[in-house]
Amino acid sequence: MTLARAGGIAVGIFLDHLLEEPARFHPVAGFGRIATRVERSTYGDSRARGVLHTAVLLVPLAAAGVLTERLSRRHPLAEVVAVGLTTWIVLCGSATRSITREISEPLVRGDVAGSRELFPKLFYRSSDVLTDEELPTVLIFGVTESLCDAEVAPLLWAAAAGIPGLLLYRAINVLDNKIGYRSTRYRRFGWAAARLDDVANLLPARLAAGLTALCAGTAGGSSGAALRVWWRDAGRDSSPNSGQLFGSFAGAFRLRLTKPAVGLKPGTSAVTFGAGVRPGPEHLLPVIRLSGVVGGVAGALAVAASALRGRRTR
Template structure:
């Protein structure tokens, strides 16, 4: 029974990845949007300008969907087809790689056409920076950085946790990541209330961000880069970023693309001076397109590894079950001889 569940999880994750590649994000009735409305309702009932209130909010907003996912997984433990469909749907909803690459290509097209007004209007689809005063180089840099970071958040993260914990892992990761986007940023309202969500997101992404960076290094030749250079920049610059995870992905991407990232970022009234990552010049529209291709390749590799890991657990379980049966048979035979 356990083996059938793990097989269904692996097949479901693969199908979910194929659905994302074919259709991108669901255009209507997106489950993540529904979760956002649920989390907003929880926030309205729990908000206080204090960290304990934020911790309670995070526990409820993450705990409820994870509990429901665990219940759904338990109810389908003897129904591999239903479980496969359930995991496929959750994986499709959790992944955002195709839409992320599409947004990057749209930005590249607008920058190539010199339409800065449209490019500035496009940027909020990728990140929260104020685009009003950004020129073409800064718009390109923001896009490359966002694509690199979100390759972990929107692709590798849910696949990693799906490989580790199946359906509850996929749902739980997406809930944590969504909460971080909602309340984890620094602002007057969320400086304390959002701390628990931000820290939980940091913890959930410690491994996926580094897996993303490693896959980026491996995939560098696909976009004309060198894996050696990408590895060097990742190891040298990955820890310079204020985020413990984003810098890993961005540094590896900078090395793979041969560009320099980092600099001055404006978020409304807040200004951040980010350290430079990489050794090249500022990215341009061509580099934005290369970043989109790199993201897709990394996502495809992560999907294959995640499905293989879940299927590998199936094979390991089969081997353990076989060994247990053999041991029981040997013991029974010994008992008969006595």
């Protein structure tokens, strides 16, 4: 680990805030399309075929990541550029918050129709199946879940494992979103992808929840309540990781967050986090603000940890 990695992570964070996500030819979307094509050849209703499918996609990507990092280390500037571009490609926390804020602001003003019109920009589907009362809850679940998947976890893996860590984390996350469902088709085939995603997010989810509790006061929330509800309710979810942030955010703003049925993966049951009030439009902007603070702190920690490790290595 070098000081150049710290500089690259900082560059990637800066680009994530400065530039919009590529509308076309995004590498992450491209990997998803490749995974779909590979599935046509590898699919089988067994865990073994799922392991094969996952390995066929991840092993070459890991090799490419290791090779890129080794080549870039020949010159510090090349390493900064390589790590920076990879971090920017993998991160999307700032973009997610921006779109969520764009959807939320009309709702805060009472313009429900305007909010519904923008809803597909984030969730890629219509909001017609949701009631007006469910919209704030879905938006809060979206922004809290993406805080780990799109920001804290990639930053942690960037600091720990550089370019290979970034590429593998995002690939595992994409595979989990595509096939990690408890449906008839993917119950066995998606097992490996789902378990890898659980392992990859085990520490990041808890770090994000802890930072949420620590920073709750910056957005008008309660750190003490966030810690209490996080400790009590994090284990309620079927996922070992999703409940960490849901519990922490529910406690921070004294909310009662119940997963809407339409947002659940097949085979999972609805659970509730917290015991406060039902989320309303007035809670959206503070939640988004807290997400931004947590993401910023996670970025600073990733850069600082990389720099400190780099100095020790030297």
